[in-house]
Amino acid sequence: MGKYDAVLASLPRYPVELQDGGANRQYEIDQLKTDDNFPDRTPSGLLVRYADIRREKESLEEQVKEKNTMLEAASQLLLAIYEGEGITSLQVKGVGTVRAQYEPYSSVTDKEAFHEWCLQNGFGPQMQLAWQTMNSVSKERLLNAEEPPPGITVYVKPKPILTREK
Numbered sequence: 001m002g003k004y005d006a007v008l009a010s011l012p013r014y015p016v017e018l019q020d021g022g023a024n025r026q027y028e029i030d031q032l033k034t035d036d037n038f039p040d041r042t043p044s045g046l047l048v049r050y051a052d053i054r055r056e057k058e059s060l061e062e063q064v065k066e067k068n069t070m071l072e073a074a075s076q077l078l079l080a081i082y083e084g085e086g087i088t089s090l091q092v093k094g095v096g097t098v099r100a101q102y103e104p105y106s107s108v109t110d111k112e113a114f115h116e117w118c119l120q121n122g123f124g125p126q127m128q129l130a131w132q133t134m135n136s137v138s139k140e141r142l143l144n145a146e147e148p149p150p151g152i153t154v155y156v157k158p159k160p161i162l163t164r165e166k
Contacts, residue, residue: 075159075160078098078160079100079158079159079160082100083100083158087100088100093165094165095164095165096162096163096164096165097162097163097165098160098161098162098163099160099161099163100158100159100160100161101158101159101160101161102156102157102158103139103156103157103158103159104135104138104139104142104154104155104156104157105135105154105155105156105157106131106134106135106138106139106148106152106153106154106155107152107153107154107155108134108151108152109151109152109153110150110151111151112151113150113151114134114149114150114151114152115151116150116151117149117150117151118149121149134149134152137149138152138154142154
């Protein structure tokens with residue numbers, strides 16, 4: 001018996017409209033429920049298929065992780081060469097253009113000071129400020145010729161921007 005069994009019967013089923021992607025996503029899912037994708041509709045057959053799909057997904061996620069690491073290595077090498085050669089943008093015919101874009105990148109270095117600043121500037125109800133919000137606030141303050149919030153160190157973080165040829 002599960003710990004929620006006593007209350008589950010009184011709760012409505014989570015509606016498709018509220019799920020990620022809503023009704024459109026459910027339509028896509030329904031299109032995949034074919035005999036080609038799920039030939040063995042027995043409980044054990046579906047369990048085996050489910051386990052196979054999970055294994056494939058985990059393998060792909062590991063490949064994505066490896067590619068992201070390789071992409072970061074290529075980015076660092078490319079940006080080091082750009083900076084060493086004074087290059088800001090380079091186009092290769094048939095591939096596209098990569099330009100170096102430099103942006104402020106914030107990092108909390110004094111949590112207590114930053115927490116106090118958050119409380120004083122209306123971010124208290126959020127309890128935990130997402131990095132994207134903290135970075136956005138820091139960028140906005142820099143553009144307004146203000147110091148970043150206390151406890152924040154802002155770095156310059158270059159990133160390559162690829163524009164593919166069409």
